[in-house]
Amino acid sequence: MLRIPRAVIPAFAALFLAAGPVARASRPEALPFRPSPVPGGVAVVPLPGGRPGEATYHGQPLLSRQVGRGWVAIVGIPLDAKPGPDALEADGRTVAFTIRPKRYPIQRVHVADPRLVTPGPEEEARIARERLRIGPAWKARPEGLVPSLVFRRPTPGDLTASFGLRRIFNGEPRSPHAGLDIRAPQGQAVRAPAAGVVVLTGDFFFSGNAVFIAHGEGVVSLLCHLSKIEVKEGQVVKAGDLVGEVGRTGRASGPHLHWSLSLNDARVDPRLFLGSRP
Numbered sequence: 001m002l003r004i005p006r007a008v009i010p011a012f013a014a015l016f017l018a019a020g021p022v023a024r025a026s027r028p029e030a031l032p033f034r035p036s037p038v039p040g041g042v043a044v045v046p047l048p049g050g051r052p053g054e055a056t057y058h059g060q061p062l063l064s065r066q067v068g069r070g071w072v073a074i075v076g077i078p079l080d081a082k083p084g085p086d087a088l089e090a091d092g093r094t095v096a097f098t099i100r101p102k103r104y105p106i107q108r109v110h111v112a113d114p115r116l117v118t119p120g121p122e123e124e125a126r127i128a129r130e131r132l133r134i135g136p137a138w139k140a141r142p143e144g145l146v147p148s149l150v151f152r153r154p155t156p157g158d159l160t161a162s163f164g165l166r167r168i169f170n171g172e173p174r175s176p177h178a179g180l181d182i183r184a185p186q187g188q189a190v191r192a193p194a195a196g197v198v199v200l201t202g203d204f205f206f207s208g209n210a211v212f213i214a215h216g217e218g219v220v221s222l223l224c225h226l227s228k229i230e231v232k233e234g235q236v237v238k239a240g241d242l243v244g245e246v247g248r249t250g251r252a253s254g255p256h257l258h259w260s261l262s263l264n265d266a267r268v269d270p271r272l273f274l275g276s277r278p
Helices: 006-019 121-138
Strands: 042-046 055-057 063-067 070-076 084-090 093-099 106-109 159-161 166-169 180-183 189-191 196-204 208-216 219-229 242-246 256-263 266-268
Touching: 042 093, 055 070, 070 084, 070 256, 070 266, 121 196, 121 208, 196 219, 208 242
Parallel strands: 106 166
Antiparallel strands: 042 070, 055 084, 063 070, 084 093, 159 180, 180 256, 189 242, 196 208, 208 219, 219 242, 219 256, 256 266
């Protein structure tokens, strides 16, 4: 588990005081996002006895919230999940829920550098090394940080690639699109979609210049293809703080921002959490 240095804990406290009471201190009648129990979506599952408890899904800890008089688990569903019956574990009990089917459209993309579509041995070795660095970032759970589950778009612009697209690069099928692509000019400011702590930055083969922000309780954002990174690992950020500039580094056919959002190490559609915010 990622631990936050004592020196930055007062900064977390200031974040929460500025934002108002954290979610666990209130009893909302509704959650501030749109549940969608499909692959790449989010399921809201009532917990046994209507009380908080330790809940996990495929071995990953889940965040929970009080809604009215009861408690629910908030489950990020992986894009490769099969529709049908599924279950989480809560206090030693199996709690069933159902994943509904969803069919995502196909996107065809041309990339000038063929190595970004079919990497050679040297590139594969680099990708393997980078996965070892990236894996823990997706599971980061900074102590003392509670996500608000209210997000803002990291940069203005039109969506050029929606979440979940089945992508074909240069005629070759590849993994589904696990984020949103926002068209924007080179150098446009990219800002934190919510408060959190920067847990990883770097230049990666596919993602280019990238910033991972842990928002708390296993909620993590990835902002990538940046031309410039303006934050450092361990830095605490507020919603709207500058983290970098739009670019076209990594596997990108033009300047844009890619934003991925992850719950319990499952990439989910960020639009579910945007609501009416810009």
